[in-house]
Amino acid sequence: MIATAPSPAPEDVTSAQSWAEWFVGLPLKIILIVVISSIVLVLLRRAIRGITNHIADGSSILDRGPLGESAVGSVLAKANPLANARRAQRARTIGSVLRSTATIVVGGIAFFLVLDALGVNIAPFIASAGVIGVAVGFGAQSLVKDFLTGLFMLLEDQYGVGDVVDVGPANGTVEAVSLRVTKIRDADGTLWYVPNGTMLRVGNKTQGWATAVVEIDVDYFADLDQVRSLLAEAAARVVKDPVVGAHILGEPTITGIERLSADAVTLRLKVKTSPAMQWQVARELRIAARDALDRADVPLAGQRDLMATHRAALGAHDGEAREAAVDGGAPMPRDPRSTPIDDAMSGRDARVAAIGEEPVATEEPDPR
Incomplete structure (x- = not known):
């Protein structure tokens, strides 16, 4: 008809x-x-x-x-x-x-x-549109996959601009999100263009909350109860910090022995933080833990002998400073950039110089 x-x-x-x-x-x-x-x-x-x-x-x-x-x-x-x-x-x-x-x-x-x-008669148009749709679907499967994945990713809010993510081929900060591609800037400054359809898994490091984890390797013979007490003191110091402490969401926890080797015992300090602040909090925890352990003369793994040398050099330096103060001379200030090895070498040089200034007895030549 x-x-x-x-x-x-x-x-x-x-x-x-x-x-x-x-x-x-x-x-x-x-x-x-x-x-x-x-x-x-x-x-x-x-x-x-x-x-x-x-x-x-x-x-x-x-x-x-x-x-x-x-x-x-x-x-x-x-x-x-x-x-x-x-x-x-x-x-x-x-x-x-x-x-x-x-x-x-x-x-x-x-x-x-x-x-x-x-x-x-619109039947030919509808049939042609169906054929074209099927052809485009087969020819652009990856493109359609990217768009569908990007749409669901946005609807589910898996990540967004500013998040630090790990998507497998790239690991960094998200700079832009579109339906087809996601732009990620890594730590080296490289900008990665990752098609959404290629992301088999996404790890978001800055969504909701995060955890700052610090592992400390102490000497094998260190008193673990004392070390736990010192780490708790260091964590309390970071919590009271007016800037960093505002981003700590829970109480710090110190777990038991995580690893045990021939010369080290590893303890772990964990604390819940705000998103994207776990790295800053971890850095502050390391600084506070180092200061607490150093004041208590608790050596890190493999540092027992070096710490003893460092303490001996400091003692010798303090003794020389006191002697100089008694004699009326001004004590030489210690270089804050000096390492324990530098202190030990300085003490040895001072002793050698002191010996060299003393008169050395010589034997009279034999007239025969």
């Missing part, structure tokens, strides 16, 4: 009734298709805008608790600039994808409905 195209003009151009009957037919149908399609598109865009605004605000559409509805909760949610950047990135990307998809779908349906109203 062949479809007959409607008349493009009224049969009697001089009759107003003929014009009205013609307008109620094809033109009104096309106008209704366009108007209804426009209304649907506007409603979809408004819904998409609402969804993206909820994503940008960090609140859920289905589950909004009292904290999310209060002014205090809004201020707390917007206080973190890193979280705001992540939410804004997700909102822009998801909003752009949804708006483009809505425009293409609604516009395509309206276009085919108008063609059908004009009497055009």
Whole structure:
């Protein structure tokens, strides 16, 4: 059965009734298709805008608790600039994808409905579109995989701008996230472009909270109870720090012996921190632990003899300083950059110099 195209003009151009009957037919149908399609598109865009605004605000559409509805909760949610950047990135990307998809779908349906109203057989167009879709799907499988993976990654908020992630081929800070590719800057400054479809697993090191882990290798014969006490003292010092301590979320814990070797015993100090602050907290813990162990004369692994030499050199230096003060001379200040080996060598040189200044007895030559 062949479809007959409607008349493009009224049969009697001089009759107003003929014009009205013609307008109620094809033109009104096309106008209704366009108007209804426009209304649907506007409603979809408004819904998409609402969804993206909820994503940008960090609140859920289905589950909004009292904290999310209060002014205090809004201020707390917007206080973190890193979280705001992540939410804004997700909102822009998801909003752009949804708006483009809505425009293409609604516009395509309206276009085919108008063609059908004009009497055009749209079956070949639909069949051709299906064939083209299948061909594009087979030819661009990796591209489609990247886009789908990127869409789900954004919806699930696996990572965002500013996060430190480990995706296998790259490990660094996320600088940009799109549907197809993620840009990651590693510690060497290299910018990696990682397709989203190639990420088999993602490790986010800065989401929610983190853990600062410090391992200390002490001498095998050190008093472990004393070492634990010193490490607890060092951790308490870091917790009281007004800057770093604000990022510590829990009490530091000192585990038992993690490793045992012929010359070392390894203890582990752990503390829960804010996201992306575990490295700074770990550095401060190492500094505090070194100071505490050094004041208590607890050597690290393999440093027993060197510490003894260092203490002896310091003792000799202090004795020389006291003697110089008694004799009226000014004591020589110690170079803060000197190592224990430098102190030992300085003490030996001082003793050699002292011996060299003393008169040496010589034997009289034999006249025979």
